[in-house]
Amino acid sequence: MTKNEWFSSLSKCIKSNGTENKEHIIEYYEELFCDKQDEGKSEAEILKEFGNPYEVAYKLNYSHDDEGADFRDSENSKTSEVVEAIKDKVKHTKDSALPIVLKTIFFIPYFVLVITAWSLMFSFACTAFSFILAAPVGIVVVLLGFASVTTIGVVVNIGALLVLLGLGILFVIAVKICFKPLVSLTVRYFYKGKYIK
Amino acid sequence: MDIQLKKGILEGCVLHVIEKEVSYGYKIIQDVSRFIPISESTLYPILKRLCATNCVEVFSAEHNGRLRKYYQINDGGRERLREFYSDLSEIVAVSTLLNNRNENGGIK
Numbered sequence: 016m017t018k019n020e021w022f023s024s025l026s027k028c029i030k031s032n033g034t035e036n037k038e039h040i041i042e043y044y045e046e047l048f049c050d051k052q053d054e055g056k057s058e059a060e061i062l063k064e065f066g067n068p069y070e071v072a073y074k075l076n077y078s079h080d081d082e083g084a085d086f087r088d089s090e091n092s093k094t095s096e097v098v099e100a101i102k103d104k105v106k107h108t109k110d111s112a113l114p115i116v117l118k119t120i121f122f123i124p125y126f127v128l129v130i131t132a133w134s135l136m137f138s139f140a141c142t143a144f145s146f147i148l149a150a151p152v153g154i155v156v157v158l159l160g161f162a163s164v165t166t167i168g169v170v171v172n173i174g175a176l177l178v179l180l181g182l183g184i185l186f187v188i189a190v191k192i193c194f195k196p197l198v199s200l201t202v203r204y205f206y207k208g209k210y211i212k
Numbered sequence: 213m214d215i216q217l218k219k220g221i222l223e224g225c226v227l228h229v230i231e232k233e234v235s236y237g238y239k240i241i242q243d244v245s246r247f248i249p250i251s252e253s254t255l256y257p258i259l260k261r262l263c264a265t266n267c268v269e270v271f272s273a274e275h276n277g278r279l280r281k282y283y284q285i286n287d288g289g290r291e292r293l294r295e296f297y298s299d300l301s302e303i304v305a306v307s308t309l310l311n312n313r314n315e316n317g318g319i320k
Contacts, residue, residue, distance in 0.1 A: 043237060043256055046280055050238035053276065064252075071253045078257035 018048065021062050028072035040075055129201055136197060140190045146183030150176045219258075222250060224296035226258050227289055230268060234284045259283060267292050 016024075022041065029037050044065065051061045065071060153176040157169055213221075222244070229235060229243040237255065244250045262268040267289035272279045285293070 039260075040256065043281075044252065046236070046278075047238050047241075047252055049276075049278060050236070050280075066251070066253075074253040075256060078253075 016062060018058050018062065021065065021068050024068035025072055028069055028076075030076045132197055132200070136190060136193060139186050143183045143186030143190060146179050146186065150180035150183065153179070220296070220299070221248065222254065223258055223262065224293065224300065225250075226255070226262065227267065227285060227293040227296065230283050230285045231290065231293055234282050236280050236282050240283070262289065265292075 022044065025044065026037060026041055029040055031037050047065075048061055051064070052058075056064075154173055157172045157176070160169075225244045225247050226240060229240055235243070237252075237259075240259075241250055241252060241255055244255075259268070262283075263270055265288070267286065269284045269286050270281055271284070272281055274280075
């Protein structure tokens with residue numbers, strides 16, 4: 016987070032009971048920033064000392080008007096911090112119409128893509144499971160002589176079942192390889208896509 | 213710490229620090245931090261209230277080519293500070309009493 020980002024987040028989240036109040040708070044923090052900078056502190060260090068701008072805004076919002084709300088514990092402000100962060104993001108998205116349009120256009124195909132990928136994955140996993148289960152059972156059945164009477168028949172059947180087993184193992188490997196990327200794809204879409212630019 | 217108690221103590225500490233010399237935001241934080249932790253967002257409403265209740269005067273002066281706000285105690289602030297000191301000695305008295313009784317096995 017840069018200085019400008021920090022200050023714009025603070026300014027956005029401070030309740031505007033009169034613009035004068037907001038200006039005073041910004042001035043107050045600008046002055047502190049300069050004083051800390053004069054002391055040789057870096058921008059990142061100073062912003063870290065100031066803390067989360069949403070939390071700062073929350074504390075300031077609830078300290079002017081009513082006396083009892085002063086000096087809340089920081090635990091109390093954790094939830095609001097998140098709420099403010101989300102509100103801020105929502106505001107941010109409202110500001111520009113283009114991303115919203117793009118998101119809506121891409122929302123449905125992307126959603127279908129993710130669901131299809133998961134269904135494919137599921138069917139592959141089921142197939143692999145049934146192949147691996149079927150192969151030994153089939154081999155036992157063939158060896159016991161229920162399926163075929165000729166020696167060639169037995170050999171062919173066992174060969175086919177071994178191929179089935181191999182396919183099953185290959186599918187398991189494929190599912191294992193695809194699982195992680197698919198999870199991250201889904202998470203990125205459903206979680207990050209909404210709140211993080 | 214109890215909210216009201218902490219509020220009173222922080223306000224008293226800020227007045228105490230300003231009474232020694234005319235001060236500004238960052239310096240007040242540093243000076244008060246020697247007694248009790250205080251954050252920037254806690255100091256702001258205290259300063260605002262001290263100004264509103266006519267305990268402190270504010271003026272801007274140039275420093276390093278920029279304006280800085282300075283806070284100076286006035287008579288109202290000195291009166292408030294005296295009250296704070298006497299409140300504080302009462303608290304200390306109560307605390308000593310409680311500690312003594314603890315040592316004698318009175319209150320556990």
